[in-house]
Amino acid sequence: MKIPGRNILLAACFGTILSALPVFAHHSFASEYDSKELVTLTGTITKVEWTNPHIYFYLDVKDSTGNVVNWAVEGYPPNTLKRTGFTRNDLKVGDTVTITAYRAKDSTTRLAGREVTFPDGTKKFAGPSGGSAPPTAPAAR
16 A cells, blocks of 8 residues: 655655754763863874864874873864964974863863964964853954
8 A cells, every 4th residue: 555645754754854963963062071171282283174063183192101192172163263263274284283172071082172372383262262152353463
């Protein structure tokens, strides 16, 4: 027996499920990162993912025993960073940078990037200041 409109019903259900996926993909700062755990690390950039909904870049950092640990640093969305003067070309694989960032609550090597200090000494905001408000545009120099 053929059910009238079955294909339309299946398409509607599938569309509803797909439209909810971005909601599950996005997260709040407070759900993943600890605003009381601000750390400063210096390391070498190994990879840059300049994609939505958030950029990620990865750093090799030597720990206290000399072992190299790769850290994933999450930043604001590309468009937000671009509006504040932070571009994809600022993050270069092989550069040594210093970051201040918030640790992940699950104690993994993931961070919510706050500020990046580049090899020439310039600093740019990459992410939240302990909350979820985006940064303001940098002051004129």
